[in-house]
Amino acid sequence: MDKQYDVIIVGAGPTGMTAAIYTGRARLKTLLIERMTPGGQIATTSTVENYPGFTQGIEGPDLSEAMETQTKRFGAEMLSSEVHGVSLDGLDRVVHTDDGDVTARALIVTSGAEHARLGVPGELEYMGKGVSNCAVCDAAFFVDSPVAVVGGGDAALDEGLFLTRYASKVTLIHRRDQLRAGKILQERAFAEPKMEFQWDTVVERINGNGVVSSLSLKNAKTGAPSSLEVEGVFIYIGLTPNSNFLQGLLPMDNAGHILVNAWMETAVPGIFAAGDIRQQAARQVVSAAGDGATAALAVRRYLQELRAKAGE
Ligand SMILES: Cc1cc2nc3c(=O)[nH]c(=O)nc-3n(C[C@H](O)[C@H](O)[C@H](O)COP(=O)(O)OP(=O)(O)OC[C@H]3O[C@@H](n4cnc5c(N)ncnc54)[C@H](O)[C@@H]3O)c2cc1C
Secondary structure (H helix, E strand, O other), X not given: OOXXXXXXXXXXOHHHHHHHHHHHHOOOOEEEEEOOXXXXXXXXXXXXOOOOOOOOOEEHHHHHHHHHHHHXXXXXXXXXXXXXXXXXXXXXXXXXXXXXXXXXXXXXXXXXXXXXXXXXXXXXXXXXXXXXXXXXXXXXXXXXXXXXXXXXXXXXXXXXXXXXXXXXXXXXXXXXXXXXXXXXXXXXXXXXXXXXXXXXXXXXXXXXXXXXXXXEEEEOOOOOEEEEEOOEEXXXXXXXXXXXXXOOOOOEOOOOOEOOOOOOEOOOOOEEEOHHHEOOOOOOHHHHHHHHHHHXXXXXXXXXXXXXXXXX
């Protein structure tokens, strides 16, 4: 690994990989840093049906892999490491990783978001022992077993429907009496005989003895307690932006989304933020790809301006 790049991109989800395809094709020396396997949220998603060009949809891991291959084809270097801070040194943006510091004139933050936690007893204790945020990864452990999905948005329904291929029953637990998910997913979920719904219900505790065995529930309106026997619980209650490593450097909203303009420029020259990490993102693969392209084009223009000022 070199130490000096034209552009460093933090996070190899759809946004970061699209940005790297564009900066690679612009012949900018590009480093893409990822702490896990490339793909971001789509690496653990079942079928993506709304990304144009795939008439029958495409499995999330397959789309991730195709994007990674395309990213490498145009010359972006990939570093498997976690970024834990960024500092400024004149016009250089210094990125602090687990594997040392790397520097570039431009930085694109595409660190996306991760699943929010319920914050109830048993959740962390049984993570990987029945508690999961990834139906694609873990559904096969629950063949003919009852499972629950917590949440009421697209991700909860999409992954709940995926789980019906394996589980004996999928109970969707939602704190409200209506779903937020898109209508087509709602229609499919209501028509699926293996899906059941517990409305106005919150999870109070995840119980087990080594592995998950049941959930302690409460009716959000009446306060009435109940319990549900399940072997797995899949939590899809929203996302938390991965922006802690930039606290104090970039202006953010209260939730931790980075503020940008239409060209994905942050308040700090030479630092751009795109995709799910930015404020008011549409949080879709297609908009993530669009954001990545926009940020890369803005970086190219920024570097051209720097070179023109330096008389290069
Ligand atoms: C279950 C589920 C189903 C979905 N289904 C669909 C769908 O059908 N259609 C659709 O359009 N969208 C769907 N989405 C949303 C879509 O996946 C996201 O909008 C998209 O992945 C956002 O891309 P991103 O690159 O901005 O962020 P992410 O995909 O979150 O990628 C960010 C990457 O940055 C890495 N990273 C974070 N912090 C650091 C760090 N400090 N150092 C190094 N690397 C770091 C992460 O590991 C991650 O790989 C779904 C999401 C989920 C959770």
